[in-house]
Every structure is written in C-alpha cells, then in structure tokens.
Amino acid sequence: MSAVAETLSVTDERLAGLTLPAGGWSDAARKDAFSRLQSMGLPNRRDEYWKFTRPDTLTQALPVPAAPFVTDEVPLFDAIDRLKIVFVDGVFDAEASDDLSLEGIQIDRLAAADADIHWARDVYGVLEANGQKPVARSLAALNTAFAVDGVLIHVTGAVIKPINMIYLHKSETSDVMLHHVIKVDAGASLTVLETGPAAARLNNVMEVDIADGAAFHHARAQGRDHERRAATHMFARLGAESTFKSFTLTANGVMTRNECIIELTGDNANATVGGACVGDGDFHHDDTVFITHDAVNCESRQVFKKVLRNGATGVFQGKILVKAGAQKTDGYQISQSLLLDGDSQFLAKPELEIYADDVICSHGSTTGAIDETALFYLQSRGVPKAVATDLLTLSFLTEAVEEIEDETLRAEINTRMASWLERRGG
Amino acid sequence: MLKINNLHVKLEDEDKQILKGVNLEVEAGKVHAIMGPNGSGKSTLSYVLSGRGGYEVTEGEAHLGDVDLLDIEPEERAAAGLFLAFQYPVEIPGVGNMTFLRTAVNAQRKARGEEEMSAAEFLKVVRAKAKTLKIDAEMLKRPVNVGFSGGEKKRNEILQMAMLEPKMCILDETDSGLDVDAMKLVAEGVNALRDEGRGFLIITHYQRLLDHIKPDYVHIMADGRIIKTGGPELALEIEKNGYADILAEVA
Structure with a gap:
C-alpha cells in the first residue's frame, strides 16, 4: 500500500464510526477542522514526525482495551484548595464536581455552551489550526471536529484557586476526546491542573x-494506568509580557504522545514547558515540542527528564523556531534520560531553526546510567543500594520539577514521585 | 579492631596487581598513619576496605571486629562501623545535605536494629556538630558538596563521620587541597572524635597533618606492601629526607 493510500484508509476507518456534531457557535470551527483533517490525513508509521512513535493505536478506529489502575493512594493535589471538574471516562460528573462559579472567571462546559455566539468561538480550533503549520497535527484537528465535551474558561481577573480537571478512568474500552479552551485576559492569571488517566484512550486538546x-x-x-494510551496537544499563544508555564508528570502508560505548540507573539513573553516521566517495561512516552519565537526579547525553556527501565522507550522531539525579527530571543532546551538498565532506550531529536541574528539559543540532550561514583558514596555512608538508586533517580527528576513556580505544587509532585519509587522498591 | 591479613588486590579490568600482601592491625583507641609515595597503593587499600567496585581481592582477608569485610556490600560495611573520608568527596546535585545525612544515619540504625532518629532529634544533633566544624545552616541545606570549596567538602566529610559515629575511621588524604587553617579545623574535628573505642587509619602524603592529629604508629607503604612501621618520629624522618632512604634500606 502506498503511503497516501495508507493515510486515507486509516483516516477513513477512524471517521467511519464518528458523527460530526452540528449547529451552535462551534459549527464552523468543526467543519473547518474536519476538512483540515481530510486534507492532512491521520499520521501513519511513515510520517517523519512520527518516526520514533508508532501512531497506529492512537489513530485506529477502536481503542485497545485498557484495565483501570486501582490504587489506594490519595489523589494528587488532594490537599490543595482547588475547583474540581470531574470527568469519568470523558463524561462530566456533576455530582463529583464543584460548583463552576468562581470570582474572576467564567467556566462553561463545551457540551453545555449552547449560546449562538460564545466567546470561545475566537479561540476554539483557531490556535489548533494555527499550529498545523509547518507540521501537521491531525489528531488535534480530529479532536476539534469531534470532541463533544471539555471546559471553556475565560479569566478576567485574579483567580483565587487552581482549576483542576480530574480525569477518572473506569471503563476498559473508553475512547475519549476532550477539548478545552482557555482565554486569559490582559493582566489576569490562572493555574490549571489536570490529573488522571481519563480513559483507555484519550485525545485531549487544550488551547x-x-x-x-x-x-x-x-x-x-497523567495517570498510572499501565495500559492507557493518550495523545495530547497543548496550543498556546502568548501576548506581550505574558507568562506560560506547563509541567507534566507521567508514570506508566503504554503509549503517550504529548505535543506542546507555543507561539510567542508579543514582546518580552516567557514560556516554559517541562516534564518528568518514569517508565517501566512496556512504556512509550513521547514529548514533542514546537516553540515559535515571533516577537522581540522573549524567553523559552524546555526541560525534560525521563527515567527508563526494563525496556521502556522515551522520545523527545523539540524545536525552537526563531522568526526573522525575533531579536534578543533566549531559547533553552534540555532533554535528558536516565537509563536504569541496558534494555531501555531514549530517542531525541533537538532542532533549532533561526532567522534572526541577535539570538541566544542552546540545546542539549544526554543519556546516561546512574552515576556509579555517587552511588558508591551513598552506599559507603550506609545507604542501601536500592535506596541510593532511588535518591539519585529522584534528584535527577527533581531538576525538571524545579521549573514549576508554585512551591506547594512542586512539593506535592516531589513527594509523590518519592513515594512511587519507594513503593516500587518495597 | 581492624585486621588486615596478607591482602592481595588487583584491578578488575586489568592484569595489574596493586596490593601485594598488606598486613595491618589497628587497635581500638589508636591512630595509625600510612604514608608512602604516589602509586604505592594507599588509596586502593581504603577503597577495597570500603567496598568500591573495580578491584579484585586475589588473596588475604580483612575483618572489622568479627565481621568479614570483604564479603559484604559497602552499606553493610558502613553499618558494621567502617567509615571512609573521601579524598575527593562526591557532589550529588538534587540531594540536600540534610536529607543525605539523615538517610545515612537512619539507614545504619535500621541495619543495626536500632531505633531511627526523629527529625527533631536529628536536627538538634546535626546543628550542634555542624557548629563545631563551622558548617553553617546554608551549607546543610545545599545539595551534597555542590558548590562547596575544598575545605568545605572535607569539613562535610568530618561532619558525616561525627554523625555516623563509626568504630573505624579511614581518612584518605584528607589534608589534600587544604590550607593551614582548614587543616586545623578538620584536625580538631577528628581529634574530638578520638575515643577509646574508635580506631583511625590516616592516609597522607605529608607529615603536616600528623602535626595536628598525633598518630600512635606510622607505616610506610611502597609497591603494595607496608615496608616499615614505627612511631611518630618516622613521619618526621620522611619529612626531612623523603622516601628514598627508606626505600633503599628495604631494597
């Protein structure tokens, strides 16, 4: 089968079982996304952008069944005062969710936002469409066309607490598309938390x-369910002097592709995207980042750390594109993996494309084992080898966690990572 | 306390014999010093005793009390009471000095079946000991040895020693890279730990550290063996005449 024919057949099979929602303010955006999707087609294994990650289980008509992970541990961020919006296998759970009204913010659900003209119309599918160039992200277009629920958040002032989307996974065969739109007005600020596996297969878009x-x-x-799969896209557009910071913690999951597409369009803006992941065995984790500098004096940082063992695979594709005129850009990118055995692998593709001449851009990628000298030092002080290994592993991951600004969130994530490592040892 | 008998050691990856029959006994309450030219095997001895990888014991044995050291993991040797102050203390980014110290103290206590130290008790003890070594709160908070000066690193080694209260302390060229004031501070730390129940083995190139930590015995090591043993006067002799005379005498 030719590559084109394969793309067509994959796309046709995927679309066969789906119905395009019609009517309402999002109608035009969905139709546009649908035609984008048809012209791009879903990714297949010959796609250069999917060279290190096989897309088939993310694109096929039906999800591979995934058993929900049962744990007695306290949900992450449980101790933090936050507004909870709960989805169970992609279905909004009003009972478990908090009241959606809060000072300085307007929250609607995509499924319930039925006004003819909604503010989200200016963003929904717009940033996604923008992010399709120069590389196609057709799973995101699929999402824009077909997602029936998600959260629309308009922030007008200072919001007193984080908004936490909680994604529970209960059905073995759930196949979920959620689409969130967030608009933060000038001078306003917001923290969004996303927790949980969501489904056997999740396609999540946040604009x-x-x-x-x-x-x-x-x-x-992202939840600890071993068999879950996810393709997520974060599209962000930054105005002048604005700040964007995103951090993702991943443990387990047979297939995760997290794409983050950031456009710095106003001067003096600042974007940071980071992640820490721990993969064991049948685990494939892909961070794909594309940052476009299109304004003066902006800073961007990418900090990704992966700990891999027992045949786990980690992928990092990160690109910084500095457009002509984006002078005084400061771009930084680091991706590192710690391989705890010889069976695991880390594949990294860092890229810089620069059209301005007064720019600082640096990138680095490393792959290594546990530092034997440090290990011996700890052991010589009486720390058992397994504990010493955990301590060094944690310290490796912590460097990415440091990118989170809020100290409470940082502490929560570090504590959780430590407890995971400890449990595994015990 | 520490008994080394006919110890032969080669490099694991190379056919190179480093120790060629070391015999040494360090009694509780005594300070032994080992001096010797570069490449004589002094540091290897300290690594082999503490269990660093890369060496193969081809003959002989080493016991701490009735514990056969060469048979067990480095952490078990530590729990048995062995401590090595490193020549080059290792930097561990991302692990706080306090976390490191407390993890080590409690791991050893746990291994010995003792009760773990509470956070409050630990803090109290560590602050008091740090103070005498002029280690401030800031240094305790920083990642292990990261950004520490040479002197700070060595003082941090002595702090670990003070917290872990080992029976047998090996100091591997603790004086290297120290100025006179820093050396005094380290020596005071060591002297404060001298005790009837504790043995010391001090590895050094130079006599000057032994001005501050007075040894009971001085051994000269050359080509993987201890070739001469004497009192503190032996160190003075070397300071004056170098190793050549002794090496010639033995040869």
Whole structure:
C-alpha cells in the first residue's frame, strides 16, 4: 500500500464510526477542522514526525482495551484548595464536581455552551489550526471536529484557586476526546491542573490564549494506568509580557504522545514547558515540542527528564523556531534520560531553526546510567543500594520539577514521585 | 579492631596487581598513619576496605571486629562501623545535605536494629556538630558538596563521620587541597572524635597533618606492601629526607 493510500484508509476507518456534531457557535470551527483533517490525513508509521512513535493505536478506529489502575493512594493535589471538574471516562460528573462559579472567571462546559455566539468561538480550533503549520497535527484537528465535551474558561481577573480537571478512568474500552479552551485576559492569571488517566484512550486538546501581561500555569499528572494510551496537544499563544508555564508528570502508560505548540507573539513573553516521566517495561512516552519565537526579547525553556527501565522507550522531539525579527530571543532546551538498565532506550531529536541574528539559543540532550561514583558514596555512608538508586533517580527528576513556580505544587509532585519509587522498591 | 591479613588486590579490568600482601592491625583507641609515595597503593587499600567496585581481592582477608569485610556490600560495611573520608568527596546535585545525612544515619540504625532518629532529634544533633566544624545552616541545606570549596567538602566529610559515629575511621588524604587553617579545623574535628573505642587509619602524603592529629604508629607503604612501621618520629624522618632512604634500606 502506498503511503497516501495508507493515510486515507486509516483516516477513513477512524471517521467511519464518528458523527460530526452540528449547529451552535462551534459549527464552523468543526467543519473547518474536519476538512483540515481530510486534507492532512491521520499520521501513519511513515510520517517523519512520527518516526520514533508508532501512531497506529492512537489513530485506529477502536481503542485497545485498557484495565483501570486501582490504587489506594490519595489523589494528587488532594490537599490543595482547588475547583474540581470531574470527568469519568470523558463524561462530566456533576455530582463529583464543584460548583463552576468562581470570582474572576467564567467556566462553561463545551457540551453545555449552547449560546449562538460564545466567546470561545475566537479561540476554539483557531490556535489548533494555527499550529498545523509547518507540521501537521491531525489528531488535534480530529479532536476539534469531534470532541463533544471539555471546559471553556475565560479569566478576567485574579483567580483565587487552581482549576483542576480530574480525569477518572473506569471503563476498559473508553475512547475519549476532550477539548478545552482557555482565554486569559490582559493582566489576569490562572493555574490549571489536570490529573488522571481519563480513559483507555484519550485525545485531549487544550488551547490557551494568553493576553498581554497575563499568566498561565499548568501542571498535569497523567495517570498510572499501565495500559492507557493518550495523545495530547497543548496550543498556546502568548501576548506581550505574558507568562506560560506547563509541567507534566507521567508514570506508566503504554503509549503517550504529548505535543506542546507555543507561539510567542508579543514582546518580552516567557514560556516554559517541562516534564518528568518514569517508565517501566512496556512504556512509550513521547514529548514533542514546537516553540515559535515571533516577537522581540522573549524567553523559552524546555526541560525534560525521563527515567527508563526494563525496556521502556522515551522520545523527545523539540524545536525552537526563531522568526526573522525575533531579536534578543533566549531559547533553552534540555532533554535528558536516565537509563536504569541496558534494555531501555531514549530517542531525541533537538532542532533549532533561526532567522534572526541577535539570538541566544542552546540545546542539549544526554543519556546516561546512574552515576556509579555517587552511588558508591551513598552506599559507603550506609545507604542501601536500592535506596541510593532511588535518591539519585529522584534528584535527577527533581531538576525538571524545579521549573514549576508554585512551591506547594512542586512539593506535592516531589513527594509523590518519592513515594512511587519507594513503593516500587518495597 | 581492624585486621588486615596478607591482602592481595588487583584491578578488575586489568592484569595489574596493586596490593601485594598488606598486613595491618589497628587497635581500638589508636591512630595509625600510612604514608608512602604516589602509586604505592594507599588509596586502593581504603577503597577495597570500603567496598568500591573495580578491584579484585586475589588473596588475604580483612575483618572489622568479627565481621568479614570483604564479603559484604559497602552499606553493610558502613553499618558494621567502617567509615571512609573521601579524598575527593562526591557532589550529588538534587540531594540536600540534610536529607543525605539523615538517610545515612537512619539507614545504619535500621541495619543495626536500632531505633531511627526523629527529625527533631536529628536536627538538634546535626546543628550542634555542624557548629563545631563551622558548617553553617546554608551549607546543610545545599545539595551534597555542590558548590562547596575544598575545605568545605572535607569539613562535610568530618561532619558525616561525627554523625555516623563509626568504630573505624579511614581518612584518605584528607589534608589534600587544604590550607593551614582548614587543616586545623578538620584536625580538631577528628581529634574530638578520638575515643577509646574508635580506631583511625590516616592516609597522607605529608607529615603536616600528623602535626595536628598525633598518630600512635606510622607505616610506610611502597609497591603494595607496608615496608616499615614505627612511631611518630618516622613521619618526621620522611619529612626531612623523603622516601628514598627508606626505600633503599628495604631494597
């Protein structure tokens, strides 16, 4: 089969079972996304952008069944005062969710936002469409066309607590598309938390429009279900002097592809995206980042750390594109893996493309084992080898966690990572 | 306390014999010093005793009390009461000095079946000991040895020693890279730990550390063996005449 024919057949099979929602303010955006999707086609294994990650289980008509992970541990961020919005296998759970009204913020659900003209119309599918160039992200277009629920958040002032989307996974065969739109007005700020596995297969899109002087913070913990699969896209557009910070913690999951597409469109803006992941065995984790500098004096940071063992695979594709005129850009990118045995692998593709001449950009990628000298030092002080290994592993991951601005969130994530490592040892 | 008998050691990856029959006994309450030219095997001896990888014991044995050291993991040797102050203390980014110290103290206590130290008790003890070594709160908070000066690293080694209260302390060229003031501070730390129940083995190139930590015995090591043993005067002799005379005498 030719590559084109294969793309067509994959796309046709996927679309066969889906119905395009019609009517309402999102109608035009969905139709546009649908035609984008048809012209791009879903990714297949010959796609250059999917060279290190096989897309088939993410694109096929039906999800591979995935058993929900049962744990007695306290949910992440449980001790933090936050507004909870709960989805169970992609279905909104009003009972478990908090009241969606909060000072400085307007929250609607995509499924319930039925006004003819909704503010989200200016963002929904717009940032996603923008992010399709120069590389196609057709799973995101699929999402824009077909997602029936998600959260629409308009921030007008200072919000007193984080908004936490909690994604529970109960059905073995759930196949979920959620689409969130977030608009942060000038000078306003918001923290969004996303926690949980969501489904056997999740396709999640978040579009974030950050106005001048606004701030958006995002921390995500993808659930520990071993068999879950996910393709997520975060599209962010940053105005002048605005801040964007996103961090993702991943443990387990047979297939995760997290794409983050950031456009710095206003001067003096600042974007950070980071992640820490721990993979054991049948685990494939792909971080794909594309940051476009299109304004003066902006800073971007990418900090990704992966700990891999027993044949786990980690992928990092990170690109910084500095457009002509984006002078005084400061771009930084680091991706590192710690391989705890010889069976695991880390594949990294760092890229810089620079059209301005007064720019600082650096990138680095490393793969290594546990530092034997440090290990011996700890052991010589009486720390058992397994504990010493955990301590060094944790310290490796912590460097990415440090990118989170909020100290409470940082501490929560570090504590959780430590407890995971400890449990594994015990 | 520490008994080394006919110890032969080669490099694991190379056919190179480093120790060629070391015999040494360190009694509780005594300070032994080992001096010797570069490449004589002094540091290897300290690594082999503490269990660093890369060496193969081809003959002989080493016991701490009735514990056969060469048979067990480095952490078990530590729990049995052995401590090595490193020549080059290792930097561990991301692990706080306090976390490291407390993990080590409690791991050893646990291994010995003793009760673990509470956070409050630990803090109290560590602060008091740090103070005498002029280690401030800031240094305790920082990642292990990261950004420490040479002197700070060595003082941090002595702090670990003070917290872990080992029976047998090996100091591997603790004086290297120290100025006179720093050396005094380290020596005071060591002297404060001298005790009837504790043995010391001090490995050094130079006599000057032994001005501050007075040894009971001085051994000269050359080509993987201890070739001469004497009192503190032996160190003075070497300071004056170098190793050449002694090496010639033995040869």
